[in-house]
Amino acid sequence: MPRMNRLTPDTAVGASRELLGELVARHGHVGDMVATMAHSPAVLGGYLQLSRAMGRAKLDRRISERISIAVQAQQGCGLCLDAHVGAARALGIDEEEIERAHLGTSQDPAVAALIALGLQVYREPASITDDQIAALRAYGYSDRAIADVVGVVSLNILTGAFNLLAGLTPDGHPDTHSRPTRT
Structure with missing residues (x-):
């Protein structure tokens, strides 16, 4: 059983609400990790930025x-x-x-x-x-x-x-x- 609840754009607050709202609008849904990371807008934002940056990596x-x-x-x-x-x-x-x-x-x-x-x-x-x-x-x-x-x-x-x-x-x-x- 997960130790933390998933958040949604309706249950998240502040920057996490905005980030989740954008992700759901763009992709239709988010996975458990992202929805749970939304408890910390710093962690969620950092993850999203690093993930996007690594999408541009030249490593095969x-x-x-x-x-x-x-x-x-x-x-x-x-x-x-x-x-x-x-x-x-x-x-x-x-x-x-x-x-x-x-x-x-x-x-x-x-x-x-x-x-x-x-x-x-x-x-x-x-x-x-x-x-x-x-x-x-x-x-x-x-x-x-x-x-x-x-x-x-x-x-x-x-x-x-x-x-x-x-x-x-x-x-x-x-x-x-x-x-x-x-x-």
């Missing part, structure tokens, strides 16, 4: 979804993990590669290096080395793509942490089964 979406899967497998948000696995499948990523992403890797060494960077940004960004960045450049990644990894991870930390705090799960029940699969 097939890679960013695998980074997201790896991060969510660590963070333990079943709702986010399900969403990113679904997006990966929609992009044509096969089941073996999705499983590798759960484990924080890829069959492609260049993609594996970027997933590893994403997990390092998530767990211990102070340990990133000049050699790692040079290796990513040697794989052909631009500084922009490398920097985009931080945005992908940041968006996942925000959404996953919020969903876990709010008790939002894929099936609407408390998230007692979704735990990190790798330490």
Whole structure:
């Protein structure tokens, strides 16, 4: 059971009312996370801005979804993990590669290096080395793509942490089964 109620444009106040009203008018509805984030206009507004900004990222979406899967497998948000696995499948990523992403890797060494960077940004960004960045450049990644990894991870930390705090799960029940699969 969720720990926080969903808000609607009628039940939200202030800036959240405006943000939800705009989203509902544009899309017809909003998901549980967005409706629940509306308790904090700062969190909702920040999420929407970062999400829009990352929509303009140059990092290949097939890679960013695998980074997201790896991060969510660590963070333990079943709702986010399900969403990113679904997006990966929609992009044509096969089941073996999705499983590798759960484990924080890829069959492609260049993609594996970027997933590893994403997990390092998530767990211990102070340990990133000049050699790692040079290796990513040697794989052909631009500084922009490398920097985009931080945005992908940041968006996942925000959404996953919020969903876990709010008790939002894929099936609407408390998230007692979704735990990190790798330490």
